[in-house]
Amino acid sequence: MDAFFASVEQRDDPSLRGKPVIVGGTGSRGVVAAASYEARKFGVHSAMPTWQARKLCPQGVYLHGNMPKYAAVSRQIRGVFEEFTDLIEPLALDEAFLDITHSAHLFEGPEALARRLKARVREETDLAVSVGLGPNKLLAKIACGLGKPDGLYQITEEEATALLAKMPIRKLWGIGPKAEERLLALGIETLGALRDAPVETVRKVFGRHAEAIQARAMGHDERPVETERAPKSIGEESTFPGPVAQRLKLVEAIVEHSETVASRARRAGYLGQTVTLKIKFEKKRSGKRTAAFEIFEGLTRQKRLDRPTDDAMTIRKAAESLLQSIELESPVRLLGVTLSALRRAETEAEKPQLSLFPVATEEPPGRPSLGAVMDQVHARFGANALRRAVDQLDKMTASDREKVGELLPEGDESTPKSPKVPRPGRR
Secondary structure: OOOHHHHHHHHHOHHHOOOOEEEEOOOOOOEEEEEOHHHHOOOOOOOOEHHHHHHHOOOOEEEOOOHHHHHHHHHHHHHHHOOOOOOEEEEEOOEEEEOOOOOHHHHOOHHHHHHHHHHHHHHHHOOOOOEEEOOOHHHHHHHHHHHOOOOEEEOOHHHHHHHHHOOEHHHOOOOOHHHHHHHHHOOOOEHHHHHHOOHHHHHHHHHHHHHHHHHHHOOOOOOOOOOOOOOOEEEEEEEEEEEEOOHHHHHHHHHHHHHHHHHHHHHHOEEEEEEEEEEEEEEEOOOOOOOOEEEEEEEEEEEEEEEEEOOHHHHHHHHHHHHHOOOOOOOEEEEEEEEEEEEEOOOOOOOOOOOOOOOOOOOOOOHHHHHHHHHHHHHHHOOOOOOOOOOOHHHOOHHHHHHHHHHOOOOOOOOOOOOOOOOOOOO
16 A cells, blocks of 8 residues: 555545645654655655654644554455455555465456456545565565555566666665665675675675575565464564653553553464563764754563463563563663464363462463453453553562562562551541
8 A cells, every 4th residue: 555544544634635644653752654655755754753754844744643544444455355366465554465376367367457456446445556566475565666656567577687686785675774784884785786795795694594585686585475374473562752761660561561462462362482571772862963862772681481371460570570680771762572482372172271289380370361351341341441550569679679578477578568557546
């Protein structure tokens, strides 16, 4: 889809048509999620900080966006795709691969099918879609980019090698800013140069994946369209509106993200055994710049659980222990929690019998069912109808915990001892 979020907003509000529309975080620390083609003329693009977009395009219309609406339109478009093939691999709300190998002949060939698909999307949604045709996923994606906006572009197997050779390396799917920087430092600027470089040189950037990257630079891609691709991880992260230095605020974010990750895992039917905590710190730039804080330095920490889980409290406690191991030298800008090492959850008949006397590392009996009940409450009454509180101990620093521990009865390290309060006098 072309500038999907912005195009939906322009469709639904005719007064926005022809204007530079920017969807995303509207605050000074927000990030652009989508920019209309009118906004792109000013240099605005997705993933750009909002403050920078406002500097480039002060006359733009800045909207926070409506993800439920965009998801509903995405489902509508998916319904159109299913008229042409049932082999569909979604990449995001606004992008998908379609394998038309066995249906193209029904529409007098691939190009005729693509033209009909574009017309049907327009009929159903009043939105433009760009279509790329190619003998594999890689070339189809490159062709789609070459055809934007509202285009139709085809790359044949015969012309792929010559066409790709002249393209800058960033055009290759899978090469990001950091890899691009390292390749440019090696004197590799085009896909042709990447293809012809000694494999030992390419390994300095991509390691054991060097041969696969060079094959893609020649247009080779054997990956099939995966209609039911299993997720590798389930994660949730957020960027704070301002720098956060208090651990309590970070713990509150961990609690919220752990609940979301666990709920998504249950809905998808997965259990995970590795919890990852992701943090990005905010650093001051040196010298005079428009924004005092721009540089984000990140780190990740992982913890492998004793057994796979979809329990929010288990995920949360693992993430909290990872947070405790990190020294917060700078304010935090972003925090995320991810569950990985996924496997399908067993059916009730396949689940092992619970221990009569569970050990400390096991989830308390009944906790998994609590998560399922919370899912039902949220589905019926909304996400804010029922939420976990942050424990009192979570609000304390490590030194505070030690002091509290001195007040606890022997053998009890989990609950602070309540202070003695004088009984009120009788009237």
